[in-house]
Amino acid sequence: MTFSSPGAGPLTIGEAERHSGVPKETLRVWERRYGFPAPTRDAAGDRLYTVADVEKLKRMKALIDAGERPAQLAGLGIDELAARAPKPAPANDAVGEWVEAALDRLRRHDVDGLRDLLQAGIYARGLERFVQDNVAALTRAVGEAWVGGRLQVYEEHLFTEQLVRVLRGALDGLPRPPAARPRVLLTTAPGEPHALGLLMAECLLTLGGARCLSLGPETPPEQIAGAAAAHDADVVALSFSGMFGEAAARAFARDLRGQLPATTELWAGGACAGLADLAQDGVRPLVNLADIPEALAGWRFAAARKER
Amino acid sequence: MTFSSPGAGPLTIGEAERHSGVPKETLRVWERRYGFPAPTRDAAGDRLYTVADVEKLKRMKALIDAGERPAQLAGLGIDELAARAPKPAPANDAVGEWVEAALDRLRRHDVDGLRDLLQAGIYARGLERFVQDNVAALTRAVGEAWVGGRLQVYEEHLFTEQLVRVLRGALDGLPRPPAARPRVLLTTAPGEPHALGLLMAECLLTLGGARCLSLGPETPPEQIAGAAAAHDADVVALSFSGMFGEAAARAFARDLRGQLPATTELWAGGACAGLADLAQDGVRPLVNLADIPEALAGWRFAAARKER
DNA sequence: CGTGGCAGTTTGTCCAGGACAATGAGCATG
DNA sequence: CATGCTCATTGTCCTGGACAAACTGCCACG
Structure with a gap:
């Protein structure tokens, strides 16, 4: 090499x-x-x-x-x-203006200003709405700006790094009762290095009272199955970015589904196309971030019914 | 696919x-x-x-x-x-016993216990010695255990995730004066996804009073050069893990050296073999973590002399 | 008018077997 | 013992063909 x-x-x-x-x-x-x-x-x-x-x-x-x-x-x-490249949507509402401000700081290489803006967003809107609205819109805007050639690769790296920092900090501040349910195992498929979606999901899941355990990106399926068994996971949650192929995502999810016990649910989220079709394969698709609280409620309902 | x-x-x-x-x-x-x-x-x-x-x-x-x-x-x-596989070294000293305790918790899937042990290590020894001694020994032990088949892949993922969490938390607690010097840009070469070394280096550099800016892993060389110029970096620091090829590391470092202005220093650290030979190419090799404070002192000395 | 099935096209991945440059090992010489 | 040389080892790249899966457009049918 x-x-x-x-x-x-x-x-x-x-x-x-x-x-x-x-x-x-x-x-x-x-x-x-x-x-x-x-x-x-x-x-x-x-x-x-x-x-x-x-x-x-x-x-x-x-x-x-x-x-x-x-x-x-x-x-x-x-x-x-x-x-x-897809046109950037005009900034009309408050979130749109906030996104523009963040992009502006990124382009002017004002790293501290960007981090402060992210942090301020959490304080202003709360972590849940921040992740669901601001982060989702901002990552989309950054991706579009990159495809359109309006953003350097290193600026995207810088953005990701600051966002990870702020989200990790927020996550550290949340309570994590060890006995909370469901127990959710988070990871991505091999070939999917993007861990940002995982972090966003972990925020929302923890906020929703779930007990999260993240393996980080790129875990082979048999290892996921092993970890799920070892840690008595109720749910395995996968994140597929838009860069991940549709067919590969489906094949991987189906394969993993086969290796997990039927009592373990499998959730899949992210910007990957064709995620919704996974429902046929016994996988719960989380098409957008707002589906996460719903999925949690669904699991709790089913668990309560089983108790009886 | x-x-x-x-x-x-x-x-x-x-x-x-x-x-x-x-x-x-x-x-x-x-x-x-x-x-x-x-x-x-x-x-x-x-x-x-x-x-x-x-x-x-x-x-x-x-x-x-x-x-x-x-x-x-x-x-x-x-x-x-x-x-x-290389034999695990017997645990004689205090650090060795601590490493054994950490491995034990990892094998018993006691994630919270592992994180507490890591956190306790920071409090007991201070961040600098923790990173230099405990983390270095522990990552080596985990790597050896994995090669020897005594540790599952997912257990290694889990370990990395907890370590990243604890180190990030520690880093957030450190003061980061915006005007501090040198300004250090941290990243890895494309094909080197391991960001743990980067995080360890960021800890030691920040402790040493440097102003760190991390791009995360896998930044192409021209992007590194662009970022260094945009952020007025005094130093670019690269991390090469043991999995990264020796020849590739040298070629990459030499290439990047050519794209950076002569006034910007280039430092390279990590477990990659043959790193020391890079000194010929105008790159400062950091063979172990203890070299980082030294390198900082060296830069400050040279900067002070230039002032006069 | 909408819907499902079918043929044609596009697209990514894989094959064989050869070639070569860079690295490392072994050996001779100063 | 250090230095240089030769030979074996090893990873990457080449050509040109093949094929299965996915997607397209079209037609018949309800």
Whole structure:
């Protein structure tokens, strides 16, 4: 594995895969079919991608994950791709203005100001509404700004870091009675590194009186099943971001469902498309964050009926 | 992408890659050269790996990352692989006993007890010595226990999660004067998802009076350079875990060094082998955590001399 | 007019078997 | 003992083809 110089010089296919998220096989087949990317070759005949190639690949992947088709996208320029990005909704209400203020501080690199604004949001609206409204709107806005090329990658990293910090701090302040029910095991599938959704869910679940245990991201299914058994979990909750493939999410959830005892519920939430269809497979889809309190109430109702 | 059923049934080569961490190309070439793994085929001729194959692959990868060679390992059984794992050092001193106590709670799934023990360690020894001695020894012990098959993957996840929680909490309690110097930008290279080392470094740096800004893991080099410029960083600090390749680490550090202004120092720490050689490339290697206060003092000395 | 099934197209993943550059090991020489 | 050289080991990349799953558009039917 050589890292070459992704900043100035050309990247190998492996580096292009890591930086863009598009697998090697797919890069080669796109080249064959659509003529993009069209990398030069080094002395050994290995492909060399430019930074601009990788930048365009990232945009393409974001749009494909949002439902577009590669054949339509490959011929477009980088600015035309940005034009296809979903338009940022105008800021009309209070949350919208708050989101704009946060984005503004992010763009001006005012890290402390951003953190203060996040923290102030919690105090002003309470943690539950903050997570459900402000955080949800803000992460969407940041994602859209990134796809549209109005935000650097490092600015997104910075944003995530500050949000994690504030949410973790809030979570530490909540009471966590050890005997609370349901006991919820939180994690993501392998290949899904985004842990922010997990943290948001943990906030709402803990607020709702559940006992949360987070494994962090990327736990293999048999390990999830093992952990659920060891910790006597009533519910396993998964988070799938919008970047995660629909088919992969369904296959993973179905597989995990098969490995869990029938008495353990499986919940799945996040921005991933087609989540609602999971209901057929014995998985409870949480299409938006407001479904979490509902799901908790549902579990408690069922548990109470079983008691009798 | 199908996820199949890694718990019960056979896995495709892509799933085997995701679950074992060994790339597809390497799986095929190992099969050709060493005869392991020897997957069956489905009707279409695609490889089908068993769960046992993947389990052995995980162990092999762990040992290879620790310096063993694949040709020696491929012929061994799963128990012989476990026997090759480094022996856990006997617990003689106070830290050793504390580590044993923590491992014990982890194995008994006493999450609250583990967190209390971690927290108590901070109070008893102070954050600086806690991070330098206890956390360093504990993470090493957990890594060894995992390679030796004495710890499940999910137990390791659980451990990391609790440690992150406690360290983040401690960090929130530290004063962070906005004007403090040096200003340190923290992150890892793409392909290095482990953020624990980053968090430990952030603790020690903040204790040492530096102003830290963490980007979280996996920031591309040009983005690091951009962030360093935007935030007027005096130092960029990278963390490379033991899983990260030596050559890749060097190439990445050298590349980044070239993109940073000469007045910005570049520090690199972590368990990655061959880190010390980076000194030739204008990178300051931090071979163990105790080097961090030293590096800070060195920067302050140089900065003071420049003032005059 | 809506709905379900069917053929055609698009798309991602996998295969074989060869090649090569970088790393590490073993050995000879100063 | 240190340094340099050669050889074996190892991971990554190549080509060009194949195929199954998902999605499209179309038509017939209720």
